[in-house]
Amino acid sequence: MIPSPYFLYLGHSNDEIGIKTSRGLAVFRGEDCVGEFRHDDCSLTLGLPRMTFAEAVSAGAKTLVLGIANAGGKLGEDLVEDALAALDAGLNIASGLHQRLRDEPRLAAAAKAKGLALFDVRDPASDLPIGDGKPRAGKRLLTVGTDCSVGKMYTTLHLARALQARGVRADFRATGQTGILIAGDGVPLDAVVADFISGAIESISPARHDGGWDLIEGQGSLFHPSFAGVSTGLLHGAQPDALVLCHEPNRPHMRGLPHYRLPDLADCLEANLRTARLTNPHVKAVGIALNTSKLTPDAAARFCAETSDAFGLPCVDPVTMGVEPIIDWMLKCELSAPAATAFR
């Protein structure tokens, strides 16, 4: 486990998408974050106190989280120097970059000399199993999407918290670096070897017998030609009872691919249900989650209402409207499912 409280790194970042890991921690683990580190040329803030490494240590921070993404996921010279200064001040370091902290000799030596730890959360376990698709006990929900970065992690976390607030046992199962840092555990699915995709998901959401739910963070999209293999293995490994479809209206094209339009919502939902049925024939859609941050509140409300009517499912923006309608519907579906198989 990565020691908290955390100190969140922004560095020289000027791209909101580039700091999404630090932002995710500030939003979902805010109580465990003492402050943010940014250079003078960084125009972004998480709204946390700006501190030096020494001030962060005085404020109780145990780990500097390099919660930024840069081109290629590389450890640039800036990052290495800042991480060395943080180690010198007494902080452990955690990173979700592709390039491993421990492969940088200066960081490995400094951490060893100071008795501190380096955490590479994009390093999958070496003993992942191959998936077997055997039916397992417990209830599982998976978020799926029309595209990458449409709010699957946010939706999953909001659903987990809303269930917990009602006294239902619910665990968030992380599949990406930000989610893993928030949850303290999970599998970095994009870094897993291809043969182990579904097995990795089976291993993080094993059979459960306590009546609770696993809320599994989705990745990619069946309609993204770069990453649909990951999404397919995730659907099969998750063996979901319930799907929530995530979407950002008005996105001009698939992320990173100007030559691909987004799929139609109905086609996308049907493709996900069809794929999921291989390992759970009783899977159902229980809601639609929209990221409406680029719409006016009126337009957002109208879009949600129209989508809800068209699909006969609750449709919300989890961040601005909450997820209660989806939780209500999901628990109602569960009650109406055949008793012998619970919601299966």
Next chain:
Amino acid sequence: MIPSPYFLYLGHSNDEIGIKTSRGLAVFRGEDCVGEFRHDDCSLTLGLPRMTFAEAVSAGAKTLVLGIANAGGKLGEDLVEDALAALDAGLNIASGLHQRLRDEPRLAAAAKAKGLALFDVRDPASDLPIGDGKPRAGKRLLTVGTDCSVGKMYTTLHLARALQARGVRADFRATGQTGILIAGDGVPLDAVVADFISGAIESISPARHDGGWDLIEGQGSLFHPSFAGVSTGLLHGAQPDALVLCHEPNRPHMRGLPHYRLPDLADCLEANLRTARLTNPHVKAVGIALNTSKLTPDAAARFCAETSDAFGLPCVDPVTMGVEPIIDWMLKCELSAPAATAFR
């Protein structure tokens, strides 16, 4: 490139499926194989002369191919000792096992001392791109299957050779260790990191402008819950113009999974076409290839005829009947495709 001629290792094997890599080389690169190595307790043969390592070197062999699979793909003590003896006799070593030859210190030291090479064909290139799904020039055929190990590699190789025999430019693109050893090149798709599945296939079948065909070896099945993610990324990366569906009649269940039945042939073909359309909307099925090795010749002929009638497509066992009907149909489809896009 791995130096030939090859010397094929059987070791102590008594399981026909376990020697499929050595068998594949004997069948498709027989002219480059000088003999086989087997211990006294090995009950199998490839029909090649049995030799010692020294005799193989005298017969011209350059590389010992460890063309066997064992549980977990591990280098057991037997294998290490035999490989050390082969190095001592002057042979390079090639392996398709998961565990790398170069990670075994005794082999690394012996190879270095003798100036010989160790080839780990299950080691993907470290600079694979992420797939972009951009339409590219050239004609591509992909084999897909109802299950693993139903004859996709054999079918692909037979199609490549039949096209070449007609004077059509055609290249086999290997995606598994046996195919890579046969072709001398390719990508070991099951060992690629998940984010790079489709990109790996784009990289081994780049745009071509010579009017020729890439024949791409399929892997897994969209209906195999362990490996469907690999099959999905392969379909998207291949951007196939033509699919050939491979199947073994009467298989009792999905390979390794007694709790999963094989899919219906029509459902399987439709799912593959639907998935492939994301990156090539004009994809067509051009044939069905059956492995009828467990049927009588009469039953095989009847099954092929019935399947052909049901689908309106040629259906053959490539090994016993040849692939000419599929080649005829595929070239006819190509001629009838819109001129502007060739067969796209």
